[in-house]
Amino acid sequence: SRLSPQWEAALSQTGVKLGFVYGAADPISGSAILERASAKLPHARVTALAGLGHYPQLERPDEVADALTKLLG
Numbered sequence: 001s002r003l004s005p006q007w008e009a010a011l012s013q014t015g016v017k018l019g020f021v022y023g024a025a026d027p028i029s030g031s032a033i034l035e036r037a038s039a040k041l042p043h044a045r046v047t048a049l050a051g052l053g054h055y056p057q058l059e060r061p062d063e064v065a066d067a068l069t070k071l072l073g
Helices: 004-013 031-040 061-072
Strands: 019-023 045-049
Touching: 004 031, 019 031, 019 061, 031 045, 045 061
Parallel strands: 019 045
Antiparallel strands: none
16 A cells, blocks of 8 residues: 555554564455565564464454463463
């Protein structure tokens, strides 16, 4: 999208820890976007949840909560 450069610049300059949790089977914004983000934001922690799609928080909320807890811990 046309906002990607602005987001990438803002995220690469932030002083906070970055973490992404996503459904690896997301057909809309899954692995391609996170692979690009990981390359541009090497300090970010990325967690791919196997077998989950675009709404992992609805599909398996406990698994998403565990992943977020690990990122924040």
